[in-house]
Amino acid sequence: MSAILEIVNLVKYYGTKSNITKALDGISFSVQQGEYIGVMGASGSGKTTLLNCISTIDMASSGQIVINGRDITAADRRSLARFRRESLGFVFQDFNLLDTLTSYENIALALSILKVPAPEIDVRVREIAHTLGISDVLEKYPYQMSGGQEQRVACARALVTKPSLVLADEPTGALDSRSATALLESFSQLVHQRQATILMVTHDAFAASHCDRILVIRDGRLFYQIVRGIDSRKQFFDRIIEVITRLGGDDEEVI
Numbered sequence: 001m002s003a004i005l006e007i008v009n010l011v012k013y014y015g016t017k018s019n020i021t022k023a024l025d026g027i028s029f030s031v032q033q034g035e036y037i038g039v040m041g042a043s044g045s046g047k048t049t050l051l052n053c054i055s056t057i058d059m060a061s062s063g064q065i066v067i068n069g070r071d072i073t074a075a076d077r078r079s080l081a082r083f084r085r086e087s088l089g090f091v092f093q094d095f096n097l098l099d100t101l102t103s104y105e106n107i108a109l110a111l112s113i114l115k116v117p118a119p120e121i122d123v124r125v126r127e128i129a130h131t132l133g134i135s136d137v138l139e140k141y142p143y144q145m146s147g148g149q150e151q152r153v154a155c156a157r158a159l160v161t162k163p164s165l166v167l168a169d170e171p172t173g174a175l176d177s178r179s180a181t182a183l184l185e186s187f188s189q190l191v192h193q194r195q196a197t198i199l200m201v202t203h204d205a206f207a208a209s210h211c212d213r214i215l216v217i218r219d220g221r222l223f224y225q226i227v228r229g230i231d232s233r234k235q236f237f238d239r240i241i242e243v244i245t246r247l248g249g250d251d252e253e254v255i
């Protein structure tokens with residue numbers, strides 16, 4: 001296995017001198033290809049900031065982000081854009097669907113940009129829609145759907161290109177347990193069948209228990225890691241709950 005992602009001493013400040021927030025405070029870790037990583041931490045601990053820096057939506061103040069051996073903090077915009085299109089899949093905390101496109105079009109767009117032939121686009125959109133249980137909302141616009149449906153469309157859009165690195169911010173936050181399980185299983189499939197790598201922010205120990213390793217972030221730093229090892233999902237779930245309870249006393253405080 002080789003490191004697909006290496007974060008080295010990453011720092012991110014927001015604001016100006018008089019009103020500054022250190023959202024990331026020298027965080028370092030690395031992720032192997034084919035790992036399914038959960039990122040947990042209290043609200044405001046820096047999880048979204050971390051994902052936004054990796055996805056190049058935001059720029060880190062200092063430190064390095066090395067993806068597939070390339071330092072993306074030093075890469076030029078053109079090759080970054082290409083890399084983003086071809087290798088990354090994102091699921092944002094606020095879904096970020098295009099309002100003027102139907103679900104079908106939202107999902108298909110990423111494939112059209114990659115110049116995938118239309119008949120193949122159709123097959124792939126319908127396949128992922130079936131997996132995530134959104135076949136019946138493909139002709140709807142975002143404003144016509146529930147939050148959970150929008151979230152699943154956003155996930156379908158991220159997964160349809162079969163990216164090698166998926167960055168997902170609370171992908172199960174608005175889902176009922178059946179949809180959440182379907183999504184988490186699609187993620188597992190992507191990891192185990194295609195050696196994809198997933199970094200998933202979650203507050204939910206059930207979602208986290210599908211991962212191989214959990215990074216716990218506190219105040220912009222890597223505070224603790226929980227490795228699944230040979231645990232079953234249920235055993236890992238119990239251990240996550242135990243660690244979270246021990247670390248914070250109060251679940252809400254820590255995750």
Ligand SMILES: Nc1ncnc2c1ncn2[C@@H]1O[C@H](COP(=O)(O)OP(=O)(O)OP(=O)(O)O)[C@@H](O)[C@H]1O
Pocket residue numbers: 014015021022023041042043044045046047048049050093
């Ligand atoms: N654009 C911004 N301008 C100024 N401060 C910001 C900005 N974005 C985030 N922050 C601050 O950076 C810190 C980390 O925010 P971030 O969104 O990464 O937290 P989070 O861990 O994703 O929280 P949540 O679980 O609530 O989504 C917070 O203190 C937040 O207020």
Ligand SMILES: [Mg+2]
Pocket residue numbers: 047048049093169
């Ligand atoms: Mg966030």
